[in-house]
Amino acid sequence: MYIIENANILRDKRLHTCSLFICNEKISMIRKSTAHDQYMRMNLESYILTPSYVLLSTAFPMKSTFQVLKTFLSEKFLLKGCTTIFTYVELSYENELENKINEMKTALISSPIDFIIGVKIPPRLITLSLIRNCKKLKIPAIFVELKDNDELEEIPWGWIREAMFPFNSPLIPLISSPQKKEARMLLSKWKDIMVKEKITAIYDVIAENQPLSLAVLNKIGLYPHKGSLMTGTELSYNLYLKESEILKVDAESLFHYHSNRLVATVHKGKVIRAGEKVLYSPGSGEYVKVRTPSYFSL
Known part of the structure; x- marks a missing residue:
């Protein structure tokens, strides 16, 4: 003491x-x-x-040498006061989930700081089976790449909401469109549907490489344990x-x-x-297992 x-x-x-x-x-x-x-x-x-900060970053040099990864983690995280990395793996098919998560864990096995891994999917992969598998593996966040408003209308949200319970990993929007007007329209539609269907979600895009807010940390289950x-x-x-x-x-x-x-x-x-x-200590970082997303009402 x-x-x-x-x-x-x-x-x-x-x-x-x-x-x-x-x-x-x-x-x-x-x-x-x-x-x-x-x-x-x-x-x-x-x-x-x-x-200490939690930063979202998705540009890992996963297949690089130890020295390249060490330089990347030191410059992008350690020197900025970050002790937990938030990242995701990209899925094209449902059956990739567990393998992709394990690949990322392996890539970060020598990390000196903690890390948390979500998934990125297109709207067509918002299915009952994927949601249940994410819940089983305690995936803390599901990023959804938005390109077309109509994609969201075809999803059986009532069943999805039931499949998410009780773990309730938040759905998080990702928008690649450079057009601000189109991005605003997609986000507005996203929020309307999430609120109407009572889906656990984050309504705005999370900026990379800057500290996550307490609200986001809570939604993904890191607060108050981190940040x-x-x-x-x-x-x-x-x-x-x-x-x-x-x-x-x-x-x-x-x-x-x-x-x-x-x-x-x-x-x-x-x-x-x-x-x-x-003071770089390879392998001292841990894969963070989230127990309960949105534990607190902030």
């Missing part, structure tokens, strides 16, 4: 100063005062703490130098505009990035 005291945790665009009691690389308790507690202490009053600093969660966080000009920003702004102030990243209690140095 030890205490992280004077921790300036960024939450809701405000800094909340408190102390974290750490036991077995998890946050066992959060309190305001620790004056009478006799434990080893680490004073972080000069820093801002944010939960938060709460009692009972793993000790994964970023340390930013605390300066007057960055006291009133949110975590996303820190990620985009103050990366030069990111001085350390801790993953499950272990430092994996200090300054510009990455």
Whole structure:
């Protein structure tokens, strides 16, 4: 047991100063005062703490050498304060599901950070059998590539909703059209159908390579285990130098505009990035098994 005291945790665009009691690389308790507690202490009053990031990325060099993958993971994730990767495999046929998931697990077996794997499908693969197989394998997210409004009208949504229950992996839209007007129309139609049919879904496209919001983390079953600093969660966080000009920003702004102030990243209690140095530990990352998507109502 030890205490992280004077921790300036960024939450809701405000800094909340408190102390974290750490036991077995998890946050066992959060309190305001620790004056009478006799434990080893680490004073972080000069820093801002944010939960480490979860980023969506689909451009993995899966069949490259170890060195290429190491450089990719270091530059795209570790140096940006990310300790969990969210990615997906693309399916053309239902029977590819398990093999494609296993291929991705194998490709990421040497990852130094955790990873979570969804699937990407065309609307024609939104079938009872695929949904049930995704539920069986606890696939946390199903990305649907949208090209035509009419494709969505032909799906038996009532049966799909029943097949999703109780795991309820969210359906997430993907749009490849460069035309903004067409993309807006597809998303509007998507949301209308998801709301009308009461399907667990995310209504907007998730941007790659930027921190996932708490709402998305919750929908895919990662919150509060990832992307938060709460009692009972793993000790994964970023340390930013605390300066007057960055006291009133949110975590996303820190990620985009103050990366030069990111001085350390801790993953499950272990430092994996200090300054510009990455402490790369092959194979220490884990495949995250989601238990319950949309556990909280945010």
